[in-house]
């Protein structure tokens with residue numbers, strides 16, 4: 353069965369830039385008794401056509417696979433195989449990352465013996481009341497399709513369903529096929545048709561005529577329209593279409609975390625980031641907007657300012673999305689279709705219609721003002737400890753338009769969303785659907801595998817670095833060179849700031865505020881060097897610029913460490929974020945924060 357499964361995977365193809373290529377670029381694998389003899393032996397036989405990569409941590413390898421699919425704009429993907437038990441459940445968090453971000457990821461964890469003869473096998477949990485439950489059931493809520501293979505012929509329908517989900521723009525997400533150990537090794541007389549080459553290309557769904565007509569009517573009535581662009585625009589490769597659409601109809605654009613990099617830096621209608629971590633320019637137009645054209649976005653709370661950002665009473669949303677669930681959020685007028693197709697048809701139907709010039713001009717002026725404001729934060733200063741924004745400024749000053757910045761959690765996502773100037777589509781890779789600490793380095797590895805000719809710069813906090821760093825070694829093994837900038841503010845800086853903002857005492861976030869005998873003084877450069885990286889600690893922004901420039905010339909992964917200020921963040925721009933504050937507390941600061949919180953909550957558009 354495992355041999356048949358691997359052979360099936362190698363027969364699945366797609367078309368990228370006119371070339372037919374395998375849709376599975378490879379398999380990340382960590383073997384154990386649950387997969388080494390079955391899938392492991394099959395992968396060995398296929399090692400020339402379907403490369404196997406050994407990683408150091410199952411969660412990290414699945415992050416790398418997810419990042420690969422994202423960087424490939426969902427056109428190609430990878431599979432991950434693990435043993436049963438801990439190897440398998442180590443994947444669950446990574447499955448959730450792919451699930452939230454709607455990214456294709458094929459997970460092949462081992463599972464217990466279907467024949468149950470050796471029960472309980474090593475690492476088998478035993479449910480006292482249910483003989484069918486294994487820890488792999490934990491994949492169910494984080495998989496778009498889950499199946500447990502208890503007979504060899506079950507992979508025939510299961511893999512067909514898996515491919516449908518992995519390649520469907522609306523349903524796309526992780527697929528988990530839990531492979532019972534004994535079944536992996538069983539023989540079955542599979543039909544030859546099962547192994548025939550199949551080419552999967554992304555479906556471009558066309559809109560329903562009535563939905564399109566309703567969207568056109570709504571747009572034509574708008575006086576203050578704004579576009580919110582999300583990851584769906586990039587997955588549809590619609591960034592050029594979107595820019596043309598916006599220019600023709602005079603509509604400013606705000607970018608979500610997943611959507612950032614779609615709009616060129618010099619586009620006068622590009623307002624930059626929108627929402628909680630948004631620019632002053634984008635949020636100003638959002639607040640006034642009477643119509644929001646939401647393209648390929650899930651409208652998560654960071655985008656909508658916890659649903660308090662859009663303040664105009666008359667506002668209306670058009671949900672242009674391949675997924676009806678997303679298209680209908682917040683009473684939106686759904687326009688269920690592919691982003692590129694939808695924008696083209698909308699534009700055609702709108703004809704010469706343009707938003708009022710006064711609105712467009714106001715947005716353009718707001719953008720100019722924001723760029724001046726932002727540079728105040730990213731310019732170098734003589735402060736003893738630089739802020740995250742100043743580090744971003746330094747990395748940007750020595751950057752190239754083709755660089756790709758990778759990040760996921762901590763204070764950096766907010767700062768990068770507001771301040772990073774992405775030079776080309778795909779140049780901003782932020783995992784902010786699950787914002788999973790530890791994604792950064794592993795994600796960088798996946799991005800580099802997808803884009804070997806572009807410089808991949810991972811920006812990561814000390815906390816995320818400590819949570820998952822072992823794929824530094826894998827990146828060196830794989831020749832997937834990364835530049836990793838570690839911002840060491842000695843703790844969970846952004847959560848400490850959030851704690852303070854919600855009235856809390858600094859507690860259990862920065863290392864100095866934790867219960868400890870000895871305050872750790874972690875030498876990140878020495879650690880990275882021990883994994884095989886070129887590593888250096890820098891003492892100033894000037895040294896940082898020099899080190900990042902030097903890293904460009906290195907053939908193996910470089911880690912550049914810089915101490916930063918944990919208390920500073922960019923206070924310009926931004927919008928309110930709903931984080932629940934206790935109604936009752938012995939701390940006066942919490943009571944005050946709660947009173948302010950109650951005020952803010954009145955701005956939320958409940959049910960709207």
Ligand SMILES: Cc1ncc(C[n+]2csc(CCOP(=O)(O)OP(=O)(O)O)c2C)c(N)n1
Nearest residue numbers: 762763787789813814815816843844845846
């Ligand atoms: C796996 C995981 N655990 C916990 C969190 C909650 N969290 C978000 S940011 C953060 C601190 C990150 O610290 P660091 O990487 O040093 O970045 P900093 O906040 O200092 O900028 C925590 C604990 C998370 N996002 N992911």
Ligand SMILES: [Mg+2]
Nearest residue numbers: 813814843845
């Ligand atoms: Mg930190």
